[in-house]
Amino acid sequence: MFRKFNFRKPLGVLLAFAVTLGMSATVYAAGPDTVKKDKLELGKKTYFRRCVWCHGVEGGGDGPSADRLFTRPRNFNQGTFKIRTTDSGELPMEADLIKTVTNGLPGSAMPSWGNVLSNEEIVSVVNFVKTLVQDRSFDDVEDEEVNVQDFGSNPWGTTGPYHLGVPQEAIDQGKEIFIKNKCFECHGGEGRGDGNPTMKDDWGFPIVAADWQQCWNFRGSRRNAYDPFNVVRTVNTGLNGTPMPNFKDQINQEDRWKIAAFVNSLCPRKNIDPLANKPVSDFLISSEFTAGPVAKSIDDPMWTVPDSDTKITGWQDDEAYKEEWGAVNRPRKNYVAMAGQITRGKRNFDPKVDNLWITSRWSEEENAVYYLVEYHLRFLSNDPEWKEMVGIQWPAQLQDLFGAEKPYFIYGDSKKPVHIWRADFLPQNYKPTNAPNPEGYKLDVSVTELNGKGFDDVTVRENPVVEVVDSIYKQGRVKILFRRSLTTENADNLEVQIPPQKFIPVAFMQWSGRDHEKDEHMAISTWFYTILKPQIPNSIYVNAVIMGCVFAGFQGWLVWMTRRTRKMYDDGVVLRDRLPDQPS
Template identity: 95%
Template structure:
């Protein structure tokens, strides 16, 4: 039996369903593209607002600021990224790029954008940067193999922020592996990056090895400068685009952590400023009173002071000094932050020295004060036209300053002049080489004294009275020991007089001759303070002993009286007090 069936309605319904299904599928299929388009648009806006100035319009590392920066900004076009968890030569994970943008790259001009940008802006700009890669594709799952490395875990279980407690045995074994693999050829004999002055990156630009004694400048180390994982990651993955290869095939995982232990041991422990990701400056430079004359040689134990803050590390690394000199007479090695002079003239956007270490002693017997200034500089100049220089700046008329007044921090001004002690020097028989010279190089030093009433009025003083009594350049570290009498005959002629027990403004200047720094093209600090600490009289120790004995005697007498009274109560010699309503 056949029914008269109307095919038009079902066909129309089927057609409508198919069309609607197709539309739904097309809408859902297009949704990711719409979302991605919005993300890329936000990323593009963020990039051209924040990143283009260094990395360039097309991501070639050729922005308007690029020529002023060292090292140069990354060229994204080849997809060559330094900080990754992937194998050498591989593209990074998206999370790697997000961390780089968020935390920045310490020791370079790349800031931590996590302090400025929102999370969605960071994710968006990372996705936009991926589109700037021209030679490779993050979406090419066939040709682009991404292999996340196995780094292992910290075998000693040390904790941040300082990761103290790594066994000395592991450190010593790490040093042996460091020597065996000739890491010193780039990083230098003591890890200050002074091994090879001719290195270039993949684009032919000069590059230097990391200074392991300034781990806060390690790329990818923000917020955890002392974590040995930073070193293990670099050994595992290498740094794409640089001469630093990976060593995962040459060095097993256990030994990688031992090298990290050695590298970690080289970096002094200081309180790290979480915003700047560098040690907090020691704004008071105390000059330690010294009974008798001060040693005039840098290698004398009197000047042997660790870079680390002993409030963090204790005395465990300095027992020999403690036995000879005691904790009281031990001067502090002060960290002084430096920055490029960018206020006028030939500005220094790329200072090669970003900190000094300053130690001071003074002697009443000599009527003199000493300042030992040290800093890291990978390579020195041999050119007499471009000498290396470092200076100490003082108020020339200290007696005229009121309260917290200080001269202008760069060469003073017309009303508040300054007095500068400057050491100009060249190394003797120096050759930059990747073969460490444990003996170091002597320095040919000339002392220059300046008076300045501002940049336009700088004059050299005749017959300088400041001396440099010792100096050396040893494995990437300059050491200059200044000496001067506390008072001079020219007290009224723009020559600082240095009284004891008074806070005196002091600042520092440094010029790298090898990098053609001279005059206003320099690194400079802000004003700090220095003070000549008074002698601690012996009576303070005697009085402390006497007071301790008196206190102990009083405590003993009190205990004896308490026991005697209790015994008298127990023997009935003395009746205990009773409350008024208590029956007898």
């Protein structure tokens, strides 16, 4: 029940508990965990081997890596720690810091050290880090007080990894609490962190609100992304040093769990890679066969697949869809991990987008393929000089590739060129500071087709044939629906021709205009595969019935044979094999 029960100070706990029982949400109030002097030698050794590179010689968060990281490494000097179980503004418990070092901070460069350092080393390095706090002191038991919060316990008893099964009623109530407390002002209308572009942290560095729909990036997720406790803790304690205050007076404990239920319900359930703390990429993007033409509107049920892995959530198509489309498979929404292009030319160390979601269908009747590209981006550009862009990269000469061979994944190479379909767009009537707009923003889109023979040899194709048939920017999410015919007329050998039922390499690129990304300064994925799946032939149902009947016939033959053998034994036509202990 008490998450932070500290057995080293039982008396203090008892006293504090007696005083605070029933009147406050604090379960433990006392001085901070003082520095364990005997640990400092090992702590210093560990710090200077492992931590100094980012956190700096004096713990100022100014190590060699710091300037290229967003978010920056923690500056320890002020004693400001985000993930705590103590009240806002207070120092953290030692156990909080130990958990942070052990689990790392997902979504940042801080890795989990639990598998690398021994427990002894982690405790030591945490104590050494405490000595790097200059403006306050963990040893100042007179002036420093810590109040460990009572978070209550999960009222629905849900369990990891996915924490499914929270009642819808609690989620709906959580949404009301979300609206009442104006969480959307920073976190955006649907929680994608697209509310406020002007925020700064205590040190004046820009900072953005958490994207609730990517909960695996929650810093305090403790490698348990879907646990609502993570949200309860943050609502209860705030994040020191950031604009996130605590809401413990506005939202009572019962409601904190409800808002956590709401926040959590937004996060798509995907298989999380335990090493990377991110969803596992769906490396095969299947383009689903569609009878007749494909809908050209993003809002059409054809395109409204949930983000969550339907195998995890057990999501089912609604009856209306099934009635209209029968057994036609829904395409999966594929997760595509993105990274900054940090290989060639002008490198991008802090991409604003770290994943895309791709859904695809194709139509034999139309002889065309569709790719719906979606991604979260908190704020868009409205500067015509710096358009937002997203692109799909193909090998231009698919037919010439041998085996696993592909062009170089960054704009191809001189021998193997690539063909890129790029949508360049700006939102209409949009300002990053606008209040959440449930209608979304229409986009002015133009398509550019490129040929690349290396990142320094990219040419724009004339007369693009690729179309963007629908697009929108809504509540922090861009959606672009690409369409192209499978084959093009008068192809000049630098235009991809897409064959059905073949594995085709495909990669993705994204440029945030607002952050002045262009050319090779972008976010990029590695090569994925896509395949235009064939229609399921009716013959497989027929064959299944035929095989069943054949087997039934075989069974009949077996019975007849066995009965005949028995009868022959009984009639004495043949002799039963004699057993060794039977007299002959």
